[in-house]
Amino acid sequence: MFVDVAKIYVKGGDGGNGAVAFRREKYVPRGGPSGGDGGKGGDVILEVDPNLSTLQDFKYKVHYKAEKGEHGQGSNKAGKNGEDLIIKVPPGTIVKDMQTSEVLADLVEPYQRFVVAKGGRGGRGNARFVSSVNQAPDFAEKGEPGEEKWILLELKLLADVGLIGFPNVGKSTLLSRITAAKPKIADYPFTTLTPNLGVVDMGPEGKSFVVADIPGLIEGAHEGLGLGHEFLRHIERTKLLVHVLDGSGFEMDPIEGFYKINEELKNFSIKLIEKPQIVAVNKMDLEESRENFPKILERLSKEGFEVIPISGATGFGIKDLINKIVEYLEKSVKDNDKYNIEEGVKKYTYKKEDEIxxxxxxxxxxxxxxxxxxxxxxxxxxxxxxxxxxxxxxxxxxxxxxxxxxxxxxxxxxxxxxxxxxxxx
Missing domain, CATH: 3.30.300.350 (GTP-binding protein OBG, C-terminal domain)
Known part of the structure; x- marks a missing residue:
């Protein structure tokens, strides 16, 4: 099962209470206060695990609490700090506060960490409250409660290239053809209604890149129709879009389909329509596609799009398409084009505290x-x-x-x- 959204409750450990104690040792007739501090509560930490690819584990466990700090003891003995709770998440996970919808973190790098709920501070023992006017304080602080919140985890696939287009234009066939063209391929086992990833290894002379086959979009996808919202988010990360058209026009005019898909992208996010697109006109093994291709080429080339004829069935034009993809990706590296990371990521979870x-x-x-x-x-x-x-x-x-x-x-x-x-x- 591919799960790309999860809601979970996280709570940092409560701090341990400070102790109220006085020295009662032999030969110390007037022993002062000796209550130790409580231990700090454990933090809840999200950590990126590059071996994970879904949020499936969060379907079965929703509540996560870090360990409490131990209470302080006499003889100025401090309580032990609570253990941190580390939660593994896949690369590409966005963390949002459920109450405010604020983006707390965008976790993309392997083993990157983010403290999502801080543990409470340990309370101070009575030995810490000695003053010139109070030599024997008979009170101590309680431990601070740990931070707690409901958070939303959203997974956006970290793919370099996204295949887009209407259903049945041949995206899955193209993905299998691209990946089958090279000996070293890593396929991610998702179901048919989920994104499929393929890793293309260009051999010792070239770098590999990840291609995501996004399930076919339909009109109204930006409004959540079909599987719209669930899968449009996955192409937000990509550096390049390969727009696959059915050149035969059996189900829809290819040019009309091209503009409809781009309208859906624009309505969902203006950033999507600004991404570079290569147009792959598929099914060139059919006579109808060969007849339609000159018209498609003339129209879309005028608007600055690269148009490449291919056939997922026979392999025609696949090598040209891969070379063009590599050319675009190399340019994006020169332009220092990283995965689109959410802005406003917070380094600390505590908000401004001085306002009363x-x-x-x-x-x-x-x-x-x-x-x-x-x-x-x-x-x-x-x-x-x-x-x-x-x-x-x-x-x-x-x-x-x-x-x-x-x-x-x-x-x-x-x-x-x-x-x-x-x-x-």
Whole structure:
């Protein structure tokens, strides 16, 4: 089965809690605090595995969680960090945030890695909170929750050449003819309704290139009709398109078909119509094709297209087509034309954290902001000393003033994430 879209849930490991402990050793009558820090939670990491070609494994497992960090211990012993969870994906995988549709990463290079969900920081033990005014703090931080999200994985094949055209114009036959022309061929076993890849090895003097036979497009493909959206995405990566026409015109006028396919490409993505195209007029073993060819050549040559007559059935013109493909690919290398990689790839998954918002709803005030929510999540709200420290931190951050500007009164409710407080001066 060829699977090219998958939705999965990822969660970084929670950080371990810091410990509250005091030294109680013999001959140390006034031992100070000795609670160790909690360990960091493991990250969820996507890694490109060049041996994979589909997202099939994600059909059977959807939830992925990294290991939690261990809690801190007495005697200043820090907890162990959680193990990272590495998820293997095929080359050409695009990672999107399900909530925002933002592209997080575009993974194309073998063994390339991307941290898709960071593990939480370990909470600090009470030994870290000693100050001149508090020599024996009786509180510690809880571990930070790991980052979590639903992500969409989309696979776009990394092919150099894409074969396009209406159904039954002979793309599959052409692919088999191209690959059969060379002794070293790697065929990828997909089903008939999926893209087929063939690797053409030009021998010791030349470089190999990958050809993708994209299932036949139909009118309305850009709107998702037929298998449109699923397979149009696979030709976005290609450096060159080979547009296969049925020269016989038995089912459709070849020139009319050429323009209809290009209209579908344009409607789906303007980048597709800008790709170089070689027009391969197929079925030249038929008399009708030979009669139609001069008209096709004259019309499309005027518009700057390379037009090559071929026969997938007999092999006529195949060598000329391969040579022309190589010529175009060599030019794209000189022009430094890489696979079309999505722009805006993020190096880190955390967004800007310094923005704090205060919103009012009735007598409830909502405080939103990554840094504030993290502070609350890492505070032991059952510990009076920890809560007092949180109040002091909020005051320093100016949150009290922001609430007063919004008109808060004593006894009003303040909500931060899942936590709820009453406001008092």
């Amino acid at each position: 918002l205060v919103e009012k709803g009735g007598n409830v005030f909502y405080i939103k902001g990554k840094v504030v929510e993290r502070l609350v999540a890492m505070t032991d709200l059952e510990n009076e000393s920890a809560v007092k420290r949180l109040q002091r931190v909020f005051k320093k951050m100016g949150i009290d003033d922001m609430l007063k500007q919004k008109g808060i009164k004593e006894g009003d409710i303040v909500k931060i994430g899942d936590a709820e407080f009453y406001f008092f001066e």
